[in-house]
């Protein structure tokens with residue numbers, strides 16, 4: 001981000017920042033003076049912003065714990081979430097607007113004041129908060145958390161921001177940008193290298209014209225989607241009829257449902273009770289992830305007693321789908337995850353499947369590049385019929401889900417990730433049965449992690465052949481919602497703006513029988 005600090009990039013005390021008051025110190029102060037009239041939601045949003053920007057916290061975890069500590073009710077929790085997540089997503093654009101309004105670089109504004117300004121500007125530009133309320137509450141917030149002497153500065157900058165419309169600010173951003181790409185990156189609040197990577201990926205399938213729509217989709221909060229696993233005893237369409245106020249059977253995945261309102265936990269509990277669904281078979285999951293797991297199962301006819309492997313399984317969303325499908329197909333699944341903690345999450349995630357069939361899924365924890373992860377010999381009958389390599393990746397396909405993620409990733413992360421992806425693919429290929437299918441999946445559309453990785457794997461392993469993943473994804477999809485998948489490549493790329501899913505990349509490779 002030019003002329004501004006990325007979240008996590010600003011550490012230590014800044015000039016005029018004050019001493020870092022804790023909640024308790026704040027309370028002491030407000031007991032001495034009259035308590036500022038400021039909503040709990042705004043204080044929580046400010047604290048979350050600080051947790052993320054200064055302490056590298058994950059926004060969703062910080063939000064959950066701050067909302068709990070502040071005992072916000074549902075409405076205020078939603079407001080705090082919109083304030084914090086919206087501000088974090090829009091940080092690049094907000095900072096440029098603050099720089100233009102304050103006539104100074106964001107890095108010259110002390111960290112606390114900058115966060116107060118960011119939240120205030122987000123309310124003025126993206127929420128329906130009345131201008132006078134947004135300015136007034138921000139000034140009060142500055143008095144509470146920052147240097148009182150610059151409360152007038154906060155007032156002045158926010159009033160200046162409120163004087164122009166979004167369109168006028170975007171025009172000023174364009175006028176002062178270093179290039180058209182810089183203007184687009186700032187306007188849509190993405191780092192410029194991410195904009196370039198997304199454009200390259202769209203261009204590779206002939207869809208470059210969709211770039212603006214994709215960047216906009218990254219800035220919208222995703223709707224909550226659920227997967228209804230095999231064994232539930234009811235289809236997604238039937239469940240939507242039982243729960244018309246909470247669930248809708250829409251989207252590309254045939255087992256997918258969209259939450260139409262309310263809290264996911266409550267919707268799941270209600271549906272489990274009213275439709276007698278065994279616990280653990282109705283789960284929150286992006287529909288792109290659902291399709292990736294289903295495409296591997298549907299790629300070829302499943303034979304009796306197949307052996308499946310999920311090599312990078314944590315936290316287990318796709319393992320649960322594979323497990324439920326395996327119960328029906330008479331297959332078994334070995335789920336491997338390098339982190340012990342995440343392996344435990346996989347165990348929890350397959351609870352529902354284990355209740356149906358305790359022997360179907362086994363969870364282990366090893367490095368997926370090591371022999372132990374596979375737990376098999378090298379004779380053909382010991383190898384795997386289907387392997388999912390849902391590889392660790394940059395996550396550029398799930399930016400809408402993690403508001404701070406785009407500011408944390410760097411192009412310099414890619415070489416290490418692609419090297420790991422290569423090693424995981426190679427290890428998987430060595431344990432794939434002749435005629436078996438390997439699904440290489442990333443929640444990133446970055447070409448270095450998608451097509452380049454696949455092309456290189458095909459070169460290193462002449463025994464591999466790429467299958468038509470587009471056809472497999474279409475075949476796996478809900479009949480009336482077959483995803484549009486343009487481009488010459490055999491791999492499938494899903495997109496938030498087109499499919500309302502994360503930008504999952506799915507390639508299917510088979511090992512030719514020799």
Ligand SMILES: C[S@@+](CC[C@H](N)C(=O)[O-])C[C@H]1O[C@@H](n2cnc3c(N)ncnc32)[C@H](O)[C@@H]1O
Nearest residue numbers: 312313314315316317318338367368390391392
């Ligand atoms: C994209 S996530 C998988 C998501 C999962 N399939 C799901 O649907 O819930 C990648 C996982 O790979 C794990 N991982 C990273 N390095 C690994 C390695 N060397 N071997 C095995 N797993 C690894 C990460 O801990 C992470 O849990």
